[in-house]
Every structure is written in C-alpha cells, then in structure tokens.
Amino acid sequence: MEKNILQFLLNDKLIEIDFLKEDFLPSTTVLNYLRMQPGFMGTKEGCAEGDCGACTVVLAEVQNGELTYKTIDSCLLFLASIHGKQLITVEHLAEINDQKIKLHPVQQAMVEHHGSQCGYCTPGFVMSMFGMYKNAAETDNEELTDAMAGNLCRCTGYKPIAEAAQACCKNPKPDKFSLQQVEIVKRLTQIRKHQSTLEISAPKQIYLLPSRLDEALGFREKYPVAVTINGATDTAIRQNKTHEFLPNILDLSAVEDIKHQKEGSAFFSLGAGTTLEQFKQFVKANFPGLMPMLKVFASLQIRNVATIGGNLSTASPIGDLIPLFFALKAEVKLSSRTDNRMIPVEEYITGYRKTSLRHDEILEAVQIPKPEKGLVFFTEKVSTRRDLDISTVSSTLRLRLNTDNFVEEIAIIYGGMAAQVKRAVAAEKYLLGKQWCFEEAERASKLICEDFTPISDARSNAEYRVAAAKNLLLKLYLKSVDNNEGLSL
Ligand SMILES: Cc1cc2nc3c(=O)[nH]c(=O)nc-3n(C[C@H](O)[C@H](O)[C@H](O)COP(=O)(O)OP(=O)(O)OC[C@H]3O[C@@H](n4cnc5c(N)ncnc54)[C@H](O)[C@@H]3O)c2cc1C
Numbered sequence: 001m002e003k004n005i006l007q008f009l010l011n012d013k014l015i016e017i018d019f020l021k022e023d024f025l026p027s028t029t030v031l032n033y034l035r036m037q038p039g040f041m042g043t044k045e046g047c048a049e050g051d052c053g054a055c056t057v058v059l060a061e062v063q064n065g066e067l068t069y070k071t072i073d074s075c076l077l078f079l080a081s082i083h084g085k086q087l088i089t090v091e092h093l094a095e096i097n098d099q100k101i102k103l104h105p106v107q108q109a110m111v112e113h114h115g116s117q118c119g120y121c122t123p124g125f126v127m128s129m130f131g132m133y134k135n136a137a138e139t140d141n142e143e144l145t146d147a148m149a150g151n152l153c154r155c156t157g158y159k160p161i162a163e164a165a166q167a168c169c170k171n172p173k174p175d176k177f178s179l180q181q182v183e184i185v186k187r188l189t190q191i192r193k194h195q196s197t198l199e200i201s202a203p204k205q206i207y208l209l210p211s212r213l214d215e216a217l218g219f220r221e222k223y224p225v226a227v228t229i230n231g232a233t234d235t236a237i238r239q240n241k242t243h244e245f246l247p248n249i250l251d252l253s254a255v256e257d258i259k260h261q262k263e264g265s266a267f268f269s270l271g272a273g274t275t276l277e278q279f280k281q282f283v284k285a286n287f288p289g290l291m292p293m294l295k296v297f298a299s300l301q302i303r304n305v306a307t308i309g310g311n312l313s314t315a316s317p318i319g320d321l322i323p324l325f326f327a328l329k330a331e332v333k334l335s336s337r338t339d340n341r342m343i344p345v346e347e348y349i350t351g352y353r354k355t356s357l358r359h360d361e362i363l364e365a366v367q368i369p370k371p372e373k374g375l376v377f378f379t380e381k382v383s384t385r386r387d388l389d390i391s392t393v394s395s396t397l398r399l400r401l402n403t404d405n406f407v408e409e410i411a412i413i414y415g416g417m418a419a420q421v422k423r424a425v426a427a428e429k430y431l432l433g434k435q436w437c438f439e440e441a442e443r444a445s446k447l448i449c450e451d452f453t454p455i456s457d458a459r460s461n462a463e464y465r466v467a468a469a470k471n472l473l474l475k476l477y478l479k480s481v482d483n484n485e486g487l488s489l
C-alpha cells in the first residue's frame with residue numbers, strides 16, 4: 001500500500017501530495033502551504049507563533065461516523081498531520097450560485113455588526129466564529145468569549161465582533177456544511193480506509209504518521225532519532241522561530257489508542273494524546289479547584305490540538321500541567337516495543353526540559369489516582385496578561401485536613417521558581433500537623449525563600465517571583481476557606 005502520499009480535502013477538493021515531487025516538506029506549516037496556493041490568501045500570518053489567530057482555519061474530521069469541527073492555528077500545524085481530514089478555509093464559507101454570493105451566517109453577522117475595519121484579523125475571527133457556529137449546541141456566553149480569546153484585533157475594540165458572535169452562534173441553523181456532511185464523511189472515510197498510516201521519505205525529511213500504537217512503537221524503534229510530536233504547538237515554534245530543521249518526525253496525532261479518557265474504580269486513565277480542551281472538560285467534571293489553570297491555558301485554537309503528553313514532555317519549568325499532575329500524584333505510562341513502565345510524574349521530570357524518557361519509548365498515558373475523601377486541590381497562575389500567556393509563577397495545592405482543622409497531608413508545588421517544577425518542601429514540612437489558619441500559612445510563606453532561589457529573566461525578576469510565590473500561598477489558603485470548589489469528587 002502507498003504510504004508516501006498525503007491526502008486530504010482542501011475545502012471540497014481532494015488534494016494528493018507526493019513529497020518526492022514537491023519542494024516543500026511534510027512539516028511545512030498549513031499556513032505556508034495555503035499561501036503558496038493561488039486563491040488562498042485569506043488565511044493570514046500575524047505572528048507565526050500562535051498568539052494572534054490571524055491564521056485560524058477549521059479542521060473537520062470523522063469521529064463516530066460524524067464530522068467534528070475544530071479551530072486551529074495553521075501557523076503551528078504541520079501539513080502532513082492533516083492526512084484524512086477536511087481543511088476548511090475562509091474562501092469556502094460563502095455559497096456561490098450563478099455568480100451570486102450568499103455569505104455564511106457568521107460572515108453576514110460580521111457585516112451587520114460592523115465587525116471589520118482594516119480587515120487583517122477578519123478571516124481569523126470569521127473562522128473562529130464558524131468553529132463556534134458548528135459547535136454551538138455546547139456554547140454559552142463564557143465559551144463564546146473563550147473561543148475568541150485566541151484572536152487579536154487592533155482596530156475594532158472587539159465589541160462589534162463579540163456582538164456578531166452572539167447574534168449568529170446562539171441559534172445556528174443548518175448551513176451548506178450540514179448538507180454536505182454525509183458526502184464529506186464518506187470521502188474522508190475512504191481516504192483513511194485506503195491509507196491510514198504514512199511513512200513519508202521525502203528527500204530532506206522523514207515524516208511518520210502512524211495510526212496505531214504498535215506502529216508508533218515500531219517506528220520509535222526503527223527511527224530512534226526521530227522527534228516525537230503530538231499537537232506540535234511547542235515543536236512548530238522551534239521550526240518557525242528558531243528555524244530549527246527537523247529531519248525526522250514521528251507524529252502521534254493520528255494514534256487512536258492514546259486518545260482515551262477512561263474511569264476505573266481506583267484510577268482515571270488519560271491517553272497522552274488527550275487534548276488540552278478534553279483535559280479541561282475532565283478537570284471541570286472531576287477537580288474543579290484546578291480549573292483556574294485551564295481557564296487561562298493558551299487559546300482554544302491551541303487547546304484543540306495541544307496534548308497533555310506534549311505538555312508534560314516539554315518538562316518546562318513553566319509547563320502549566322506539570323504542577324497539577326504533581327498535586328494529583330499522577331503516574332506516566334512509558335511504552336516501548338519490548339516493555340512498559342509506570343513512574344510518578346515527579347520522577348518523569350528530571351531537570352530543565354529533561355525527562356527520563358528513553359529513545360525507544362513514548363509517553364502512552366497518564367494515570368491519576370481517584371483521591372480519597374477530604375482531599376482538596378487549588379491552583380493559581382500569575383502571568384503578564386490574563387489570556388494566552390504562559391506563567392510567570394504558578395502554585396498548586398493538595399491539602400487534607402482532619403476534623404479539627406489540622407493539616408494531615410499537604411503538597412505545595414511551584415512553577416517558574418526553579419529550573420524545573422518543584423515542591424516547597426520547607427513550607428510543606430512546617431505546615432504538616434499545624435492548624436490550617438491564615439497566621440500559619442503566612443509563617444509558611446516566609447519559608448519560600450529557603451525552598452527557592454529563582455532567577456531574573458525577561459519574564460520577571462527574582463524578587464517579584466518570590467513575592468508572587470508567597471502571595472500565591474496565601475491566596476490558595478484563602479480560596480480553601482472561602483469556598484468549596486476545590487473539593488474532589
Ligand atoms: C501561543 C501559545 C500559548 C501557550 N500557552 C501555554 C500555557 O498557557 N501553558 C502551558 O503550559 N503551555 C503553553 N503553551 C505551550 C504548549 O502549547 C503546551 O506545552 C502543549 O501542551 C504542548 O503539547 P503538544 O502536544 O502541542 O506538544 P508537541 O509540540 O507535540 O511536543 C512537545 C514536546 O513533547 C514531546 N512529546 C509530545 N508528545 C509525546 C509523547 N506522547 N511521548 C513522548 N514525547 C512526547 C515532544 O518530543 C516535544 O519535545 C503555549 C504555546 C503556544 C504556542
């Protein structure tokens with residue numbers, strides 16, 4: 001079976017790419033690919049790093065026999081990863097019959113509410129609104145705002161755009177995409193049936209897109225130097241901004257076996273390919289006290305593809321999920337062709353952007369123990385701006401009190417205070433067995449200086465980081481006594 005040919009639908013047209021005959025790479029971004037095609041200039045480049053949303057497109061894929069629609073930043077999307085999907089661009093929204101153009105309802109709403117001025121951001125906003133329109137059954141006011149947080153506009157002041165979104169996304173009617181759904185499902189299923197796995201050997205790049213875990217592990221063994229990616233939201237920045245060339249890529253984004261979210265009697269098991277958007281829903285249902293971190297995690301365009309496995313494996317000192325998984329006492333399942341092993345997340349992260357992953361392994365899943373009764377979790381993040389910004393400092397608390405309000409179990413975890421995410425051991429030791437009250441929390445906060453000597457960098461200086469870390473502990477204390485949203489299960 002031919003494994004070198006990439007196939008996808010660009011709007012309603014089947015595209016087949018043989019990389020042996022092209023001068024672009026499998027890891028060329030979808031944005032750059034589109035802008036090489038005549039008539040596809042609607043998708044804009046603003047930042048090329050996921051911050052502005054000008055490049056937003058919608059990807060439709062078949063799940064359980066139906067199409068799901070996701071907004072995605074095309075500047076961070078590798079072309080080969082869209083195999084077997086429908087790439088919908090702004091050019092395709094309107095209906096054109098007998099030379100007459102009928103705008104899509106989201107475009108019409110933008111016109112009626114004066115949502116466009118210079119127009120540079122407009123295609124990106126239109127595509128975000130189109131994504132919401134197609135998912136509108138689950139959309140409330142908060143979600144509408146959230147879905148637009150990944151798009152920047154410097155002209156309109158946002159109000160007219162927000163009004164346009166409110167007007168069209170609340171009660172969406174069937175559109176031309178609804179009518180074409182059955183046909184598109186058939187065509188995409190056909191592509192996948194014919195060829196679900198890609199092993200592309202282009203002249204300058206090997207790009208592997210397995211669809212099953214055993215294939216992925218086989219590729220991992222055969223190409224030990226390949227860079228593993230999933231959402232590529234971190235890796236694409238290396239290519240776009242530092243112009244790093246990635247000669248061998250193992251892309252796990254099509255591996256169904258690592259996308260599960262299962263609940264057992266003692267554990268939750270989440271596949272490493274669980275997207276941040278799916279993880280957000282999981283946290284909302286099971287650990288509401290951890291929601292503040294997910295509410296300000298990147299943008300919907302990023303969360304739709306970024307994965308928990310990718311976030312953990314960056315081992316970044318400001319990776320926002322790492323403190324959460326420390327607090328939850330999560331373990332990772334690391335798998336190779338020959339064996340697999342479970343280790344605590346605290347042992348997976350071994351240093352600044354270092355993990356204990358072997359070259360023949362991938363991170364397959366994350367296992368979270370169901371917490372005992374009485375455990376509470378809270379988290380807070382400080383960043384330069386609220387939306388779409390990575391942490392300056394973050395803090396997460398795991399806490400259990402006895403019936404007399406004394407601390408029976410505690411973990412206080414900080415991001416942004418050291419070369420890797422780290423627990424505040426001195427503060428924890430001080431608080432264990434103490435009464436849980438403001439005075440004791442304040443005394444413990446003074447021990448943060450014993451636990452950490454943070455650095456000054458472009459994001460913040462060391463003094464600010466220490467002050468923020470102390471205040472975060474007090475804030476987490478206040479949250480724990482003010483409300484019960486952190487209660488587990
Ligand atoms: C605009 C923007 C905003 C962001 N905001 C935030 C934020 O608020 N908080 C935050 O923490 N991060 C943020 N990020 C960083 C990034 O989006 C996340 O860390 C994301 O979760 C990475 O996941 P991914 O699947 O896209 O990773 P990828 O880029 O695919 O991979 C990242 C790393 O993990 C490895 N990897 C991926 N999957 C596996 C696997 N299954 N097994 C082994 N190794 C694997 C890769 O080799 C690579 O080293 C942001 C990024 C952007 C561009």
Ligand code: FES
Binds near residue numbers: 045047053
């Ligand atoms: S160009 Fe700015 S998010 Fe893609």
Ligand code: FES
Binds near residue numbers: 116121152154
């Ligand atoms: S209309 Fe000019 S940037 Fe939004």
